[in-house]
Amino acid sequence: MGRKPLVGISLKIYQNKIAEAVNYAQSISQLTNGETDLELFILPSMGVIYPVAQALHNRENVIGLGAQNIAPIANGALTGEFSIESLVDLQGHYVEIGHYERRTYFHEDNELINQKIQLTLKNQLVPLLCIGEAQQTTGAELKTVFKKILAADLANISPAQLATLIIAYEPYWAIGKAAAAQASYVAVAHTMIREALAELIGPTADNVRIIYGGSVSKDTAGSLVNNPNVDGVFVGRFGHDPQNFAEIVKIVKQVKLQAN
16 A cells, blocks of 8 residues: 555644543544554643543554654753653654644744654654645645745754654645635645655655645545545544544545555
8 A cells, every 4th residue: 555544633622631532532442443554643632641541552442642742852941841751651652743833823933843853753753744834825836835844844854764754734724614625735735745855855755644634524535535645634623523533534544445
């Protein structure tokens, strides 16, 4: 199948109580039990990441655990931050970095994002780098935007280190909206991201998985991933119902298996 397809979900701070977070994690684990053709992951609300980790480890499941954010250093005087040491201890695997909300509301710049990516790779975890554009634009302009972001975010990291990188393409104008971006637009954007990556890191770009995020639902998932450069989806609020998340997994699997 080449690059293994991905379906992941971030719960942001929608599920902040232990019982509901654990119940959700157990539900999607049960509904996707035995799935091996796709790689699945969950990024819980930070306050419940420990009980969710325990719930997942106590089951035979295929869902990986990740954090929505980490501090740029592993240990030190950064009040209120989340250390990658904790995520490693929880047997977490993924680190979301550079989400639009982190870049905008918390003013995280490319230098800070680069620090977090380097720290993630140093700890042998998987960076999930979020990138996007503010407004819809043409293919050539998209490539210019993406190459500038990627050059800064991935600075001073060797291509060999980036083979495990995941990029989540989330156009800022589609986040939190009623519907996802058009599948045709997403296909062009993902092609431009891979081309920009190839110019920056060479053949390793073929190994990098690029997934789409931004109002993904079970109604749009199939058309969105029906392109060789779209390796999966990063789900938000439309996956808060475990049945919907499981349905999205099923749809992505069907499309990707048919394509191969």
